[in-house]
Amino acid sequence: MTSTPIPHIESLANPTLAAALQTRIDQKTKPLGALGQLETLMLRLGLILGTEAPALQEPQMMVFAGDHGLAARGVSAYPSDVTWQMVENFLAGGAAVSVLARQHGLALTVVDAGVRHDFAPRAGLEIAKIGAGTADALEGPAMSAAECSAAIESGRRLLRERPGNTVLLGEMGIGNTSSAALLLARLTGQDIRACVGRGTGLDDAQLQRKTEILAQVLDRHPEAQAPLEALAAFGGFEIAMMVGTVLQAALEKRVIVVDGFIASSAVLVASQLQPAVLERCVFAHRSHEPGHRLMLQALQAEALLDLGLRLGEGSGAALAWPLLQSACRILAEMASFASAGVSEKSE
Amino acid sequence: MTSTPIPHIESLANPTLAAALQTRIDQKTKPLGALGQLETLMLRLGLILGTEAPALQEPQMMVFAGDHGLAARGVSAYPSDVTWQMVENFLAGGAAVSVLARQHGLALTVVDAGVRHDFAPRAGLEIAKIGAGTADALEGPAMSAAECSAAIESGRRLLRERPGNTVLLGEMGIGNTSSAALLLARLTGQDIRACVGRGTGLDDAQLQRKTEILAQVLDRHPEAQAPLEALAAFGGFEIAMMVGTVLQAALEKRVIVVDGFIASSAVLVASQLQPAVLERCVFAHRSHEPGHRLMLQALQAEALLDLGLRLGEGSGAALAWPLLQSACRILAEMASFASAGVSEKSE
Numbered sequence: 001m002t003s004t005p006i007p008h009i010e011s012l013a014n015p016t017l018a019a020a021l022q023t024r025i026d027q028k029t030k031p032l033g034a035l036g037q038l039e040t041l042m043l044r045l046g047l048i049l050g051t052e053a054p055a056l057q058e059p060q061m062m063v064f065a066g067d068h069g070l071a072a073r074g075v076s077a078y079p080s081d082v083t084w085q086m087v088e089n090f091l092a093g094g095a096a097v098s099v100l101a102r103q104h105g106l107a108l109t110v111v112d113a114g115v116r117h118d119f120a121p122r123a124g125l126e127i128a129k130i131g132a133g134t135a136d137a138l139e140g141p142a143m144s145a146a147e148c149s150a151a152i153e154s155g156r157r158l159l160r161e162r163p164g165n166t167v168l169l170g171e172m173g174i175g176n177t178s179s180a181a182l183l184l185a186r187l188t189g190q191d192i193r194a195c196v197g198r199g200t201g202l203d204d205a206q207l208q209r210k211t212e213i214l215a216q217v218l219d220r221h222p223e224a225q226a227p228l229e230a231l232a233a234f235g236g237f238e239i240a241m242m243v244g245t246v247l248q249a250a251l252e253k254r255v256i257v258v259d260g261f262i263a264s265s266a267v268l269v270a271s272q273l274q275p276a277v278l279e280r281c282v283f284a285h286r287s288h289e290p291g292h293r294l295m296l297q298a299l300q301a302e303a304l305l306d307l308g309l310r311l312g313e314g315s316g317a318a319l320a321w322p323l324l325q326s327a328c329r330i331l332a333e334m335a336s337f338a339s340a341g342v343s344e345k346s347e
Numbered sequence: 348m349t350s351t352p353i354p355h356i357e358s359l360a361n362p363t364l365a366a367a368l369q370t371r372i373d374q375k376t377k378p379l380g381a382l383g384q385l386e387t388l389m390l391r392l393g394l395i396l397g398t399e400a401p402a403l404q405e406p407q408m409m410v411f412a413g414d415h416g417l418a419a420r421g422v423s424a425y426p427s428d429v430t431w432q433m434v435e436n437f438l439a440g441g442a443a444v445s446v447l448a449r450q451h452g453l454a455l456t457v458v459d460a461g462v463r464h465d466f467a468p469r470a471g472l473e474i475a476k477i478g479a480g481t482a483d484a485l486e487g488p489a490m491s492a493a494e495c496s497a498a499i500e501s502g503r504r505l506l507r508e509r510p511g512n513t514v515l516l517g518e519m520g521i522g523n524t525s526s527a528a529l530l531l532a533r534l535t536g537q538d539i540r541a542c543v544g545r546g547t548g549l550d551d552a553q554l555q556r557k558t559e560i561l562a563q564v565l566d567r568h569p570e571a572q573a574p575l576e577a578l579a580a581f582g583g584f585e586i587a588m589m590v591g592t593v594l595q596a597a598l599e600k601r602v603i604v605v606d607g608f609i610a611s612s613a614v615l616v617a618s619q620l621q622p623a624v625l626e627r628c629v630f631a632h633r634s635h636e637p638g639h640r641l642m643l644q645a646l647q648a649e650a651l652l653d654l655g656l657r658l659g660e661g662s663g664a665a666l667a668w669p670l671l672q673s674a675c676r677i678l679a680e681m682a683s684f685a686s687a688g689v690s691e692k693s694e
Contacts, residue, residue: 029436030443031424031547035662036635036655077378077692085689089376094682096377103669103676200378201692288383306653307670308383315382322450322669323654329450335441342432345424345548 006156009250009274012047021046027336031345037304041282041327048255048280049165054328056255058164059321061106062245063090063097063314064155066114066238067133068175069142070217075178075210077201080133083174084117086313090172091124096311097170100318106168111158113151114237128154134235137217141224142179142235148228151237155244159252167249168257168284168321169266170314171238174200177289180265182214182234184291187227187268188298192218197261197289200310227272242266243273250277257324259317260287260309264295271299282324285309285316353503356597356621359394368393374683378692384651388629388674395602395627396512401675403602405511406668408453409592410437410444410661411502413461413585414480415522416489417564422525422557424548427480430521431464433660437519438471443658444517447665453515458505460498461584462520475501481582484564488571489526489582495575498584502591506599514596515604515631515668516613517661518585521547527612528638529561529581534574534615535645537638539565544608544636547657574619589613590620597624604671606664607634607656611642618646629671632656632663 021043026032033039045054065087071080089095090110093102101108111126112119116133119125130151134142143151159167173179177199185192196211217234224233231240243266249256250270258267258281271277278299285305286292296303304320337344368390373379380386392401412434418427436442437457440449448455458473459466463480466472477498481489490498506514520526524546532539543558564581571580578587590613596603597617605614605628618624625646632652633639643650651667684691 028443029433029441030658034547034656034658035443036657038654038656038666079690082690085687086376089682089687089689092682092687094376094680094687096375096382096677096681099676099680100673102680103673200381304654307385307651309381309385310383311377311381319385319670319673323666326447326450326666329446330443333441333446333449334443335436335439340432340436340439340441342436343426343429 006247006274007251009276011276012279014047018043018047020052024052024331028334029337029340029342037302038323038327038330041324042331044282045255045324045327048253050253053332056166056324056328059106059166059168060162060164061097061101061108061168061170061314061318062111062158063170063172064111064113064238064241065172066236067116068173068179068236069134069136070138070178071175072136073138073213075213076174076199077206078174080116080174083172084115086172087112087115087119091122095313096315097313097318100315104318104321106318106321111241113241126158128158128241130237134237137234138213138220141233143232143237145232148232148240151240152244155241156248159245159248166255166257167245168314168317169242169245169263170259170317171242171262171312173236173238176236176238176262178210178214179235179239180262181291182217183230183265183268184295185218186224186230187272190294194294195291197291227269231269239266243269246270246277247274250274250280253280256281257317257320258283259314260285260312261289261292261295262312264292264299268295268299284320353594353621354598356623358623359626361394364394365390367399371399371678375681376684376687376689384649385670385674385677388671389678391629392602392671392674395600397600400679403513403671403675406453406513406515407509407511408444408448408455408515408517408661408665409458409505410517410519411458411460411585411588412519413583414463415520415526415583416481416483417485417525418522419483420485420560422560423521423546424553425521427463427521430519431462433519434459434462434466438469442660443662444660444665447662451665451668453665453668458588460588473505475505475588477584481584484581485560485567488580490579490584492579495579495587498587499591502588503595506592506595513602513604514592515661515664516589516592516610517606517664518589518609518659520583520585523583523585523609524636525557525561526582526586527609529564530577530612530615531638531642532565533571533577534619537641541641542638544638574616578616586613590616593617593624594621597621597627600627603628604664604667605630606661607632607659608636608639608642609659611639611646615642615646631667
């Protein structure tokens, strides 16, 4: 498969900076480790941004939307039209992610990566359509190798065009828990039955049917073993475009705030191409979708929130956002034992 | 024991309002239940504030501080002086809760409920000292019945004097995980060994010693079975004062955002006096302290965050605060299927 070469993404390993950050954290007026995962987050943000005083600037919430040929097989509880209708809802300010982006001052961009609908151009919308929905993965690959490359390239470009040092990833696409489950199964060797979930709300019989269809899709593409081949075989356009955004953001050493199951599937693909991508990621929440737990395990990642969310859109990333800001503020503003005149632990 | 009578706190049960809120939540443009715990939170905030459009006003972060006679027995890794030093740090703006309160625009009040130190009066500090630290609970009750009543009464008064419809509870007191563990053990019948934790950072031998001391304290007070008797026997002043604040806030139908293990122990006492208190509480985070899991189970409560925090101060409550705001904003601002023209689930 041809694809635009991604420069090698280097590890952020920096023992000197890591030690300086850890010392700074440990000297804060609190018992050692008492801020739990927030301390891990401080260390990570410091290493990504290459400073003892990380500050998050001009955060970009990017929501990638695409349609899925497989949706016609009945793998989702909602009709495909909901994809474009929700894009309109994002842009009109009425969706969960719109409300949360407003609450937290996140710049919201909705990306048409391949929705089966023609949108009128407007502010906040990037029309970067690769096609009018992917093909049916049960009949052939969801997209061609060329489409997959084009999607990745567009994802890179869209990120390059945006300011700031932080990107939050969300998505919308009726049928895309199927793509995520297929990528998880193929790229980590998990049994598809453990990777499939109810998505937007399937009942037991529908879940059974989804599982059977996805098992057939896997059987249909025995050759799609490598990350980009699997991505092309299983889709979707929005996931492929997120792969490009993740790679470019990692290359530019931006903080990547990963939403739920679908956004994580893009990180899974990207990290198999360039493992150091993972050092740039903050996983916002653990989805209610059962495959997400397996995916986070495969990525050796721990999520910040565990609120039983299963909405996507970037809603989990937006909800976790204040925790990232808190980590930076605590690092910058909290007193040390010495500066505050507080006694240290008795020995 | 004599104590100021608390008027009966009524249940918020309101099937009509609950149904209206649930309908409103279900009509939002998202799959049913897809916002997980945030939906439970929307329902709770609506019921507490008695409206389909809850709005949180003038949130008050109250941090109650007190010293503990038992601390001299070596139940904490830090010396008692850290209590007053941290009060100074809160007021100077350098503690975690100071930083987080600033970040989120929470009015911060530090309450001297019984610190062994004389503070200079200043803005943001309420000197409501019941005594210069509690007595050693291994020798007698931590406080007298009269002191316990006075602390509860002060807690009620301090809440009454504050504006707004939401209070966030935090605390500081070297030795107070011991009081919380004792209250948990006595009031729920748990084995003290399951209730004790490392607090600010005890090693294995120190933890063993703390457990032995707390078992002796329990044996020393076989008569302290009822909530207020247990509270007086085991302390501390800051916990007793929080009990008063919780009761008054519940009476006034304010939202009570409960920090970690110690703040929850005050809710445990208050809820055994007036069970409907629990309907007003939002549990912000599950502490790393092992007893907190048992306490939340006893209160049939689920916490919003689980970040491995074990700091107290109200830091967990402050970190969870944006989630409460998100719940209100989503309820107010998110579109419905009808208003946004989005198709509903296929049948």
